[in-house]
Amino acid sequence: MYLCAPNQNIMKKKELTSTFTIYQMDELDQEQRELVEVAKAQVHKSYSPYSHFQVGAAAKLANGVIIKGSNQENAAYPSGLCAERTALFAAGATYPEEKVTMLAIACFTNGHYTAEPGSPCGSCRQVMVETEHRYPGNMQVLLYGETCVYVFDSAKDLLPLSFLTEDLQG
Numbered sequence: 001m002y003l004c005a006p007n008q009n010i011m012k013k014k015e016l017t018s019t020f021t022i023y024q025m026d027e028l029d030q031e032q033r034e035l036v037e038v039a040k041a042q043v044h045k046s047y048s049p050y051s052h053f054q055v056g057a058a059a060k061l062a063n064g065v066i067i068k069g070s071n072q073e074n075a076a077y078p079s080g081l082c083a084e085r086t087a088l089f090a091a092g093a094t095y096p097e098e099k100v101t102m103l104a105i106a107c108f109t110n111g112h113y114t115a116e117p118g119s120p121c122g123s124c125r126q127v128m129v130e131t132e133h134r135y136p137g138n139m140q141v142l143l144y145g146e147t148c149v150y151v152f153d154s155a156k157d158l159l160p161l162s163f164l165t166e167d168l169q170g
């Protein structure tokens with residue numbers, strides 16, 4: 001992304017905006033609801049003996065296949081991986097030629113799903129953006145909470161001004 005016009009070094013304030021929509025579960029369409037249900041079921045596959053915070057993820061591919069993920073922790077803490085990246089990397093490893101069109105995430109702790117949707121960590125946002133960017137079109141991100149669901153039409157709305165493969169060109 002290029003924001004610096006040549007020969008223009010005057011200080012300028014910029015604003016980064018991010019848009020998402022808040023829905024009730026019954027306001028989602030069937031495809032969205034089904035993917036959220038898969039993410040919700042996945043929390044119970046989480047391996048999280050250290051945080052006791054269970055996260056489930058479900059990635060829908062263009063061919064209709066759903067790839068599942070959950071957070072996988074490790075006694076050497078940084079060796080663990082979040083649910084979102086577990087699902088997205090499995091999708092890329094298994095179906096590299098298929099676009100990921102939708103990703104749903106749910107969090108569960110202390111015996112119940114979180115009331116508010118969980119907020120994906122920065123590393124997962126970075127991976128979401130590149131996953132979306134790999135193929136044309138957007139990847140919708142659905143964050144489930146007991147009280148509402150946040151729907152981001154693009155992963156880029158979760159990480160404005162993100163670092164993309166083009167940025168490596170300098």
Ligand code: THU
Nearest residue numbers: 051053055071082083120121124
């Ligand atoms: N976690 C995820 O799986 N996704 C996120 O986006 C945030 C955090 C996991 C990592 C760790 O296993 C536990 O939640 C507590 O941080």
